[in-house]
Amino acid sequence: MAFQLDNITKTEKKVEERKPSTSFLQKEITFFGSKFSNKIKEDFYIELGVLIKAGITLKNALELVEDSQKNKLNKHLLGEISKDIVSGLSLSESVSQKKQFTEYEYYSLKIGEETGTIQQVTEQLGAFFAxxxxxxxxxxxxxxxxxxxxxxxxxxxxxxxxxxxxxxxxxxxxxxxxxxxxxxxxxxxxxxxxxxxxxxxxxxxxxxxxxxxxxxxxxxxxxxxxxxxxxxxxxxxxxxxxxxxxxxxxxxxxxxxxxxxxxxxxxxxxxxxxxxxxxxxxxxxxxxxxxxxxxxxxxxxxxxxxxxxxxxxxxxxxxxxxxxxxxxxxxxxxxxxxxxxxxxxxxxxxxxxxxxxxxxxxxxxxxxxxxxxxxxx
Missing domain, CATH: 1.20.81.30 (Type II secretion system (T2SS), domain F)
Structure with missing residues (x-):
């Protein structure tokens, strides 16, 4: 199944609007571990890909990854994504509303959802951040x-x-x-x-x-x-x-x-x-x-x-x-x-x-x- 390019393009303005100002402590290098850093993203996408490949639903996979987090802010972020999934949003739509994620991640996940290859995309994102x-x-x-x-x-x-x-x-x-x-x-x-x-x-x-x-x-x-x-x-x-x-x-x-x-x-x-x-x-x-x-x-x-x-x-x-x-x-x-x-x-x-x-x-x-x-x- 080919992905619908028009569907992605329609949401481009929505993604462009979510560029909030980033404070000093929320930059890539942080001092208090409050950033959803690239290292955490690497583990997140790899674990998510493994769980989806094992046949676990996206909601349950997110909950399992959330339970494995020790940082309260990261646990809260993944909890919000899980709630968005339950409320009917897709993973890419939920990610687009979170400033911790980039446009590149949004578009990659959106493509995975449109093509039915979300498991492969999460694995590739994990490899990218690794x-x-x-x-x-x-x-x-x-x-x-x-x-x-x-x-x-x-x-x-x-x-x-x-x-x-x-x-x-x-x-x-x-x-x-x-x-x-x-x-x-x-x-x-x-x-x-x-x-x-x-x-x-x-x-x-x-x-x-x-x-x-x-x-x-x-x-x-x-x-x-x-x-x-x-x-x-x-x-x-x-x-x-x-x-x-x-x-x-x-x-x-x-x-x-x-x-x-x-x-x-x-x-x-x-x-x-x-x-x-x-x-x-x-x-x-x-x-x-x-x-x-x-x-x-x-x-x-x-x-x-x-x-x-x-x-x-x-x-x-x-x-x-x-x-x-x-x-x-x-x-x-x-x-x-x-x-x-x-x-x-x-x-x-x-x-x-x-x-x-x-x-x-x-x-x-x-x-x-x-x-x-x-x-x-």
Missing amino acids: RKNEQKRNLVSALTYPSIILTTATLVVAFMLYYVVPMFQDIFEQQKVELPAITKFIINTSEFIKSYGWLVLTIIFGLVITRTFFNKKKWFKKLKDKIIVKIPFIGDFIKIVYLSQFTQAIALLTASKVPVVYSIQLVKQMIDFYPLQNALNAVEQNILEGHSLSESLSQHQLFEDKMIAMVKVAEETNQNEFIFERLNTQYNTQVQQKSKLLSTVLEPFIILIVGVLVGVILIAMYLPMFKLSSVLG
């Missing part, structure tokens, strides 16, 4: 140790500028030693840190806090994504992460027999990465004008030649699902490899920078000491 969580763990693992080194190094340099340099400065002032330019620069930097250090920390902390509000602004997200893409190595790594999500989403939608144009529209709503969204807007227009998907992708540098060639093969052999699954596997392998390489590269790079900074401070302090010793001698 892969997304794995990518996040790889990224966190790659950046944790370099972040610790950078933080420690920053504190060491700040300590030297705040406490050590002023001690040498007092000696130089008492002996009235003529200071080299590099020593004057370090002393001026030290005085700035002592005078305005707390102000700088306040500004940095303020920027971190206000970033959550600026993230809601379209112009800020565009600027942030453009800057990230241009950062050496990190930009390529982020691009591959999003291409991995793109290929996985297309594979999931292709398996559900969703038309290419509509798949592109759904992926745009799912992936919040401006360069990819901008490219997909143009791809969608090119497809509507009669061009193939591979031809449309080839007009954007974001998509690699390897992907374009394989998509062209998929179109000629009518094996889109298989090809996109293969692409997704390859990109996931690249994500794992680059995350390890990222950690390997950043660690010595940070140590090198810190070593240079500490060395410059020490040289700047000891140059006048050598001159002082020669005068006293």
